[in-house]
Amino acid sequence: MAESFVGKVADFNEGDRRIVFVGDHEIGVFREGGEFHAYSNYCLHQGGPACEGLTIAKVEERIMPDKTSRGLYFSETEMHFVCPWHGYEYDVKTGECVSDRKLKLRKYKIVQKGDQIYVVV
């Protein structure tokens, strides 16, 4: 297992994302909620660049106790990243495919040493 340098913590604003290439691995590194998450950049659908598209909060629907709908809203707690090819959405905290949580992108470990971020491949 080798550690590959990604960048400095200060280079990542909240919500930023960077793609790193380590051998045959393409890895998307996200900074979200103060944490770093790293996933394979190959979408589980047809292999698109899963980490290179829009990041956007989960869409939820407000259902009242009487089961009526009060419309759609963006989650305050769950952020997704979306594969730009077809719109497959992934949970940035877990790499799970939101439409079928049994599907998960390969997750890579992130190591922080001082002010530097490394991904373990």
Add this chain to the structure above:
Amino acid sequence: MELIAERGRRVSVDELNTTKLLAHARQQAVKRKLDDILIVDCDAHHYENENFDQILPFMENDVLRQVTMAGRRSGRRSIVPSQAGFTQDMGGRVTRYPLRPTEKTDPDRIRDVVLGERWMDAMSVDYSCLFPTGMLNIGLHPQKEMENDLCWAYNRWLTERVLPESGGRMYSALSLPFSDPAECLRQVETFGDRKGVSGFMVTTVRTLPVYDNAYMKVYRAMEERGLSLSFHSGPNWQEPVFRSCNRFISVHALGFSFYNILHCTNWVINGMGERFRKLPVIWIEAGLAWIPFLMQRLDNEYMMRPSEAPLLKKKPSEYMRDMYYSSQPIEIQDRGALECTFRMMDAENRLLYASDYPHWDFDLPSTIYDLPFLSEKAKHNILGGTAARLFKLPPRNEKQRQNLAKFGNLAA
């Protein structure tokens, strides 16, 4: 500023100033001393669409606001309010939609050809059948003359500029102005022999009866010329039965298949497969899951009601198996159901790979190539061999020639 008059003639007029334009109205008002009378205009207008940048941020719902504003990014400025949110790209999630105008191409070449070459080369696609996007709904235009003329203009542009620029890598099934059978015939006779024309296409987002006697001369003209007839589907949120759908996924999932189901049913039940045995018919962009449904449904009912389909000499499903189907969007979630579908439709000989690029639900060739239940022959046929035979497309390298010959698809 120049305005366009007849036959392209330009007429120079002053730039607009409302006060100047209405100078004579002011003269009338003065002459009649109208300033002395209280006048109330109970119906005047502004063009609020020119102010959507200011209006849309006031939308209350965060999700609807995002989808609507994202749908207006670069180059897609106009919104018809009744179509707000109707963005196939899901508010920019499919990024190539809002980013499209930013892609640079050589200004000396036709942009659509350059863009086409880029995605074709990326996917290892050798030939592509080009279809329009917005023009797919031309059949909904209330003026027959407009449908005729727009199809004519588009077909001329395609055959005289685009297809030649593509150097043979692009071909097309030209748009038929289906509301006017006589005009359809004229366009088949005019364009049918042009290079790169594989046939003609009818968008199925309409309810005209494909079996009407008025169309027989059109189908005959196509069959005589060795051309194919394609039925290309589309979505239509204005279709009365779909007005109850409140999400685009519903309109898309149902609509695309529904329109092809409708016209395929009419085509089969009215014995068109018997009347035009040599006319290749292709059903496009409805996915594949509708095929087993329709085969089962029509066979079951035909067995009980043969008097209503007197031209049929075999079951409806057998006529369906005489026709061709494009693969996209292939429903891959249930591998067993897909394998059954392939068997029922004789996919090895009837299925034609399609990407539908750049639309949001495109399919790579790997969606066919990676199917574990397909033989090598089936893969080669579906990916291009069957199309090569149908449209007389030559191989582009020696390895392709060998593969086409190996599987009996070398036709040019």
